[in-house]
Amino acid sequence: MSDRPAPDPPARLTRWEQRTEVPLFAAGLLFLTGYAVRVLAPRDAEPWHDIALILVWSTWLLFLVDYATRLHLSGLGARFVPVRWLDTLVLLLPLLRPLRMVQVYLAVQRRRDRPRLNLYARVMAYAGLTAVLLGFAASLAVYHLERAAPGASIRTFGDSAWWACATLTTVGYGDAAPVTFWGRVVAAGLMAGGLALLGAVTGSFSSWLIQVFTREDEKRPPERD
Structure with missing residues (x-):
């Protein structure tokens, strides 16, 4: 032993x-x-x-x-x-599993001593894929919940996919919207997820740029008076 x-x-x-x-x-x-x-x-x-x-x-x-x-x-x-x-x-709610990408972003943020591009590129690439998967999952869920609801504007999966794209990108045209309670719950989750993913991408890119500029400043020789 x-x-x-x-x-x-x-x-x-x-x-x-x-x-x-x-x-x-x-x-x-x-x-x-x-x-x-x-x-x-x-x-x-x-x-x-x-x-x-x-x-x-x-x-x-x-x-x-x-x-x-x-x-x-x-x-x-x-x-x-x-x-x-x-x-x-x-x-x-397994359809929200793509949101675990936020944990990857937080892990990268804790490694501030290693501003390597591949770490941040991984987060940004994963965030892009996560956005696609989250939008697809939300499209399926809303289509499932809305297609038979009275007065629904989302009747086909194409309508649902269009709604998910507009919601995830925060455009929100308003031509298609959930009318059921659970459909609106899914919509609220997609809005929050879209903001989290956007924050992960912009935060990772900004952190990488800041650290690169900081290193460049440290390498410069001191200015003479």
Whole structure:
């Protein structure tokens, strides 16, 4: 048996998050694919509806295992829920999993001693992909909720996709809007997510520029009187 002390929980949690980042991202894509089939496929498209349902529930169980592992490794106990509220939110609402990109942005912000372009470029690229996925997820959810609602202006998936683009970019033409309660809840979440993603992109780019300029100033020889 080794006499080396066990790593502290935050270190173990960090390693777990680094190792599962890509697999969980792939699982999120599978979840979104299954949900898309459930929403967009015709009602008589069997066995695709059943396969999609199995895919949705199996990936959600994977998210649940990951959440339980994070809870155990964090050492926070019941405090994990409020401290890591975003992890809790995306477990309850898996369509919001793209918003976990905000945690990547915060991790980069803590590494101010390493102003490498690839770190910030990774955040900006991930934010762009996240915006697409979040918009697609919101389009599916709103189409599912609105298509049969009385007085709805969103009747087709094309209408929903157009609405998501206008909302995510904060343009808001107003020609299509949710009329149901849950549809408006999704809309509010998409607005908040769009602002968070925009802040992540602009914040990362600004931080990188500031640090580069700071280094350039430090390299300049002092001015002579």
